[in-house]
Amino acid sequence: MAVIHDTIQAFELFQPSSIEDALALKRRYGKTSWTFAGGLDSLDWFKDRIKRPEAVIDLGSIEELKGIRSTDDGIEIGALTTLTEIVNNADIRERFSLLSDAAAKVATPQIRNQGTIGGNLAQDTRCWYYRGGWPCYRAGGNICYADTPTSINREHALFEANRCVAVNVSDTAPALIALDAKIVIRDSSGERVVDAEDFFMVPAIDIRRMTILEPGDLLTAIRIPNTWAGAAFYFEKVRDRQAWDFALVAVAAAMKLSGTTIDDVRLVVNSVGPRPLRLTDVERQLKGQPHSEDVAADAGELALLGARPLQHNAFKIPLMRNLVRRAIRDVEA
Ligand SMILES: Cc1cc2nc3c(=O)[nH]c(=O)nc-3n(C[C@H](O)[C@H](O)[C@H](O)COP(=O)(O)OP(=O)(O)OC[C@H]3O[C@@H](n4cnc5c(N)ncnc54)[C@H](O)[C@@H]3O)c2cc1C
Numbered sequence: 300m301a302v303i304h305d306t307i308q309a310f311e312l313f314q315p316s317s318i319e320d321a322l323a324l325k326r327r328y329g330k331t332s333w334t335f336a337g338g339l340d341s342l343d344w345f346k347d348r349i350k351r352p353e354a355v356i357d358l359g360s361i362e363e364l365k366g367i368r369s370t371d372d373g374i375e376i377g378a379l380t381t382l383t384e385i386v387n388n389a390d391i392r393e394r395f396s397l398l399s400d401a402a403a404k405v406a407t408p409q410i411r412n413q414g415t416i417g418g419n420l421a422q423d424t425r426c427w428y429y430r431g432g433w434p435c436y437r438a439g440g441n442i443c444y445a446d447t448p449t450s451i452n453r454e455h456a457l458f459e460a461n462r463c464v465a466v467n468v469s470d471t472a473p474a475l476i477a478l479d480a481k482i483v484i485r486d487s488s489g490e491r492v493v494d495a496e497d498f499f500m501v502p503a504i505d506i507r508r509m510t511i512l513e514p515g516d517l518l519t520a521i522r523i524p525n526t527w528a529g530a531a532f533y534f535e536k537v538r539d540r541q542a543w544d545f546a547l548v549a550v551a552a553a554m555k556l557s558g559t560t561i562d563d564v565r566l567v568v569n570s571v572g573p574r575p576l577r578l579t580d581v582e583r584q585l586k587g588q589p590h591s592e593d594v595a596a597d598a599g600e601l602a603l604l605g606a607r608p609l610q611h612n613a614f615k616i617p618l619m620r621n622l623v624r625r626a627i628r629d630v631e632a
């Protein structure tokens with residue numbers, strides 16, 4: 300009988316206790332290094348022997364990357380904060396419940412206990428061909444196995460496909476974009492802060508990455524400004540099973556109302572493209588409109604402009620239309 304060894308390819312393990320030491324290691328090992336947070340995504344890759352880094356930099360001992368702090372203008376969440384801490388944090392539940400609701404929908408309690416917010420944002424796509432080690436475009440090859448007439452592609456993209464039709468599956472990402480969050484990134488030359496909306500990558504720019512993170516970068520924190528604190532929120536994720544599963548479509552909305560008029564709104568859909576999709580045309584159309592069933596239904600229709608279904612994912616079109624409609628109609632203060 301064949302003996303299957305579930306062994307991981309050997310690597311050097313580093314456990315720095317400061318951001319500076321982690322960045323020095325990233326500078327030293329460059330593309331051959333791997334940042335390791337909760338390990339949920341990372342260990343899958345290593346055990347399947349598809350990703351084979353030389354140096355693994357485990358962030359687990361860096362205290363300054365952990366925890367949730369109030370700031371003058373909102374809240375700052377360290378990249379190594381677990382999803383469970385985010386779900387349970389009273390301040391986030393009070394002011395930014397869109398994020399705690401989204402984090403609560405990630406996978407299972409065990410995964411939320413171990414998985415970090417930084418890892419959730421930086422996680423790779425779940426296209427099963429790519430995850431299975433098939434040498435597709437994203438893996439450096441010259442074909443997409445998911446986009447042929449016989450491919451199974453029911454989880455794949457409606458928007459922004461370009462050779463690769465894989466989607467972003469982070470549940471916290473659309474919530475953070477709706478809240479106008481900022482992502483704090485450090486490399487050895489200093490810190491830069493980008494809008495969460497601009498953190499994600501499309502294949503037309505770089506097919507090998509899901510985010511703008513470069514090999515020398517560390518995501519250190521997420522800052523949520525008070526702009527949308529206490530607004531009306533809506534998060535909904537539809538998946539095949541109500542046990543742990545990735546979204547087929549997810550929607551996050553933040554809305555400010557004056558009486559029954561929509562003053563301002565941010566609307567983001569995920570798992571329909573390579574990055575979370577902010578629906579700015581729909582947002583523009585909604586501002587100044589009455590908060591009504593008809594306006595919500597029109598928003599659902601407008602959201603679909605430009606959608607291009609594949610062989611097996613056309614069901615995502617009515618699904619997305621209905622989620623957008625419900626997000627506008629049922630948003631709760
Ligand atoms: C069975 C299963 C079900 C899941 N279901 C869902 C789901 O329903 N919804 C959902 O959103 N997610 C889901 N996930 C994904 C899970 O939430 C992520 O795997 C997890 O959040 C990743 O966090 P981590 O801390 O374990 O990251 P790791 O696995 O350690 O890292 C993930 C990636 O992020 C990079 N990274 C991590 N931290 C940093 C940092 N600070 N700076 C730079 N790069 C960094 C790593 O290099 C790696 O590429 C699921 C995962 C599993 C295993």
Ligand code: SF4
Nearest residue numbers: 426435443463464465
């Ligand atoms: S969708 Fe992207 S990740 Fe999946 S097989 Fe095609 S190129 Fe690879």
